[in-house]
Amino acid sequence: MTSLRMIVRTSFTLCVLLAAHSSLRADVYGSILGTVRDATSATVPNVAVTITNVETNLTQQTTTDPTGEYRFLAVPVGTYKVEASHAGFRTFIAGNVLMAVNQERRVDITLNVGSLEQKVEVNAAAVQVETTSTQLGTVIDEKNILNLPLNGRSYIDLLSIQAGVAPESSATGLISVNGQREASNAFLVNGGDVSEGRTMGAAVIPNLDSVAEFRLITNSFDAEYGRFSGAVMNAITKSGSNGFHGSAFEFLRNSDLDARGFFDPAVTLLKRNQFGYAVGGPALKNRLFWFTDYQGTRQSQGSSGSISQLPSAAQRSGTFSPSDLNGVVSGPYWAQVCRNAWGTRLPPMSRTARPRAPAPLPACFRTASSQPAPSRRSRPKCCRVIFPYPMPGEITLFHQAW
DSSP, X not given: OHHHHHHHHHHHHHHHHHHHHHHTHXXXXXXXXXXXXXXXXXXXXXOEEEEEETTXXXXXXXXXXXXXXXXXXXXXXXXXXXXXXXXXXXXXXXXXXXXXXXXXXXXXXXXXXXXXTOEEEEEOOSSOOOSSOOOEEEEEEHHHHHHSOOTTSOGXXXXXXXXXXXXXXXXXXXXEETXXXXXXXXXXXXXXXXXXXXXXXXXXXXXXXXXEEEEEEEESOOGGGTTOSSXXXXXXXXXXXXXXXXXXXXXXXXSTTOOOOTTOSSOOOEXXXXXXXXXXXXXXXXXXXXXXXXXXXXXXXXXXXXXXXXXXXXXXXXXXXXXXXXXEEEHHHHHHHHHHHHOOOOOHHHHTSOTTOXXXXXXXXXXXXTSOOOGGGOOHHHHHHHTTSOOTTOOOEEEEEO
């Protein structure tokens, strides 16, 4: 009975996940559409149209409607081959059809009279103006993501090069698009909302080598992206294919060629290592694929700051020298303070001076400069306050790893 319940629960969970995956297709996928005509520009109905992903061999089929139109609504990112065939016409093949995220790619087909064994092959244009969608945005593909220099290897930094984007903190995705607020943007990864709950920045930033491409939609996006008045950033990660592909990387930054800061006694230490891999391949050829990636960061960084006066080792233990203080005290009050603290008597001139007459501070410590302050003057609060301060000349490192 227990095993049956587990099977039912597992099946229900899989159904929910598959349903959720189907509902996210509009966010992750694009579409291919067009019109089929003959040599006289007349539309041809009932034409069999097939698209094939050249990397995974994924195939989708449809037929044209009475007006000669066809449309594939859920097309994953990749390179496709479009094939059209009809009795009495030569087979039409269009290769190198590049499909980007959230793109509507139009491929019009012209059939010539002939037999099905005869083929007409064309190469689709690499650059095409979208005439079927009002969305405005830019697609950054894998080549540009990996070739452009990025400090920290985060593709979020590339948002600032888009038109109409004013970055406030591009590392976390806090950007203003077309004058809208920074909290009015959406961040999607493979169709899932990964926006941070408080400031609406990017809570999940994938490994740079695992991102296939991303698109920043800045204006007039579809109703499926409702509740956002700023922009929509949709990133698509890579997937496996019928061939094994992968890469490994190691990036090193250090302070060997850095200059010393004006207030620093030496060059501030910096050592940052970013390393990882991204690899994918087939599990079942033409059916099931796998992809995995990893990125690690190890960083050691020194602290840079201005010149500060720190207590010496002797002062931390309560031993002071007359040269430590070069000011003056006024009146019998401070004389009494010194006497109560160290049991020191001021010179007769200072004791008999006028109430507000200044007296040299080193006189308070003349007889106590060679011995530590009495233990009754060392309070636990003082010890707790002075503990975080480093020793003079000591370098404190900040270690960070994730």
